[in-house]
Amino acid sequence: MSDTPSERKRGSGARMVYDLLRDEILDLKLAPGSPIDEVQLAERFGMSRTPIREALVRLSGEGLIETLPNRSTMVAAIDFLNLSPLFDALVLMYRVTTRLAAQNHRAEDLPALHRLHADYAASVAARDTSAMIATNAAFHAAIAEAGRNPYFTGLFSRLLDESRRMLHLYYRSYEEQFPQRFVDEHAEIIAAIEAHDLDAADRLGKAHAEAIVVQVQALFSRNDRLDIPL
Amino acid sequence: MSDTPSERKRGSGARMVYDLLRDEILDLKLAPGSPIDEVQLAERFGMSRTPIREALVRLSGEGLIETLPNRSTMVAAIDFLNLSPLFDALVLMYRVTTRLAAQNHRAEDLPALHRLHADYAASVAARDTSAMIATNAAFHAAIAEAGRNPYFTGLFSRLLDESRRMLHLYYRSYEEQFPQRFVDEHAEIIAAIEAHDLDAADRLGKAHAEAIVVQVQALFSRNDRLDIPL
DNA sequence: CAATTCTTTTTTGTCGACAAATAGAATACA
DNA sequence: TGTATTCTATTTGTCGACAAAAAAGAATTG
Structure with missing residues (x-):
């Protein structure tokens, strides 16, 4: 090796x-x-x-x-006890980057978004969790890039990295669940961006982020119980 | 040397x-x-x-x-042509960190805030621009710390650093103006934080940030004109 | 037998030296 | 004289070696 x-x-x-x-x-x-x-x-x-x-x-x-x-x-350890700051930051960055993408994107950004959206849908269909995690992050990073604020893009990338580790844990525990729902939400987000609808993009980004957060939180609260050996 | x-x-x-x-x-x-x-x-x-x-x-x-x-x-160069992303990020982080401070601060955070506020007021009174820049950044960084979200604190610190260079340029050009107004706004912000008034903190943080941005923007738009030698 | 001190081992932080890469000067050539 | 090419000089990226720190283990002492 x-x-x-x-x-x-x-x-x-x-x-x-x-x-x-x-x-x-x-x-x-x-x-x-x-x-x-x-x-x-x-x-x-x-x-x-x-x-x-x-x-x-x-x-x-x-x-x-x-x-x-x-x-x-x-x-670095994953700080499971202080997840809410991470989730707060994630939700806000989902919102802001999606809103800015609706405001600042250019026509040439859209093909990449559609392609990454298709990649994510494909990895969901193939039930390839590693690919799902990677393509989902790439999709949202591309949205952030289209928003053209490098400071938000930088923080968001870091947050996506951090949650990437947690999503691996998540999909390890729940291999049977595959979020077709997230694919649909991605499509809605793209539509709002293309329509330059700032408020819709903001709202969809927020809802999307919160849905993910809820699922991950549910995992860890369940893990807490399993931590007690019998 | x-x-x-x-x-x-x-x-x-x-x-x-x-x-x-x-x-x-x-x-x-x-x-x-x-x-x-x-x-x-x-x-x-x-x-x-x-x-x-x-x-x-x-x-x-x-x-x-x-x-x-x-x-x-x-x-690194200062990118004067793309200042709006910096300003956008600064305004949002001012808002978020101040709001979170109102929500999450503890009693033990307040003495430090009052002290840093006094430091800033003193440096304004002394017309010491370097001290003003340093103490102002320290004051807002302390507010961010009291908000207890390391991701926001990290980005905010970076933005404050970046604007630190610009503020030096600003005060070089306008040594006669000293913002007593900012001192008063700091006092209002502290009051809102102490009162756990999230919305007021948010609003004051936003107004404070935008006031600074307007001043700096005024400087650079004026500089643009001076760039043409006669 | 426990606690402390001493020794050994492992891993890091720093150093000086060398080789690759590039910019600029010098040279050759049309 | 202008252009292309070679040469030189500077600066970086990498290397192997050594010394300081800390941990782990051995020895000593009460």
Whole structure:
């Protein structure tokens, strides 16, 4: 299990490690709390510790890993006890980005939205949870981009990343449920954006976000009960 | 002009460089577009390039510097042509953080707010523009903290940083105007927070933000005209 | 046998050096 | 003289090595 591409472009090392570690963290391939060993990573990627370190610094800046000075660094924990700030921020960003997309999008943004919408619908039909999570995030990130406010886009991306880990947990527990409903809501959102209907986009974005939040909250409140072993 | 503390704590190097560079960038001591030379910084701080590099990676992650691969890195430019996204985000975060502070603050948060409010009033009275900028940012950051949503706090801090550079430009051009008005508005905001009046906090936060935005916009629209040399 | 001190081991933070990449200067050529 | 090409110089990205810190384990002492 060693990827050692002996030929690499100069300057791409840290970027590659960053992207890969980020995906592994967000897809729960690296469990929250897992220790991260620089030397081990250096061997795995066939490079020195320096670019590994740069990737870790960036991941730390985004809060995806936590670093104890002079000691271990590990995958950031998921704070299940303080989910409401995350949900509050998510709902607001869903609203704002959807509203801004209705206001600021251009015609050339729409094909990408339709394509990502179709991708999501396809992954739902195929019952591919990983693809669902990825395509859903890409869909909403594209909406945010169409809203053309990089500050909102940045925060929203971060929130989507954070919830990506939680959605993996969610779909692990409820593999039988596949949200056709969300596909329909996505279609409504696109329609509101295309119609430049700011208020409808805002309202739909809010409802969409809250529906997701309710489902995830239901999961975790149920998990709380299961935590008591008999 | 060389600070060479020959004795330093292990692990504090990058942090120190980061903090100092960050302040110099935000206070316009390093002009936007200025080149940043790693070797020069290494000599200036009496350390190797490695911790310098770590600081630069973090600054880059926050968008305070821009890096051309394999080539120069420089202080991020201020995008005067696209200010409305910044202003939009600022106004929304002013609203949200103030509202959340009214909702979630605890009694122990209030002394700090009053103290920071007094600090700001003092710096306005003393006509110390640098202190005004710093204490105003600290005041609103404290309000955001009292709102207890780290995601909003994070974005808001970043927006305050970004506007910190612009406020320096603003006060450079208008040293004669000192906003006693903002001091009064701060007092109203504190009152609304203490009264747990969410809607009033929201409304005051919005009005406060928009007043600032209007002033800054007035500056830059005037500058646009002055840009034409005669 | 418990608690404390000392030693070893592991992992990080820092360093100096080298190689790749690029910009600019110098050169060759039409 | 203008343009293309080569050369040089500067700056970055990467490497291997070393030293400081902290944890884990061993030894000592009461």
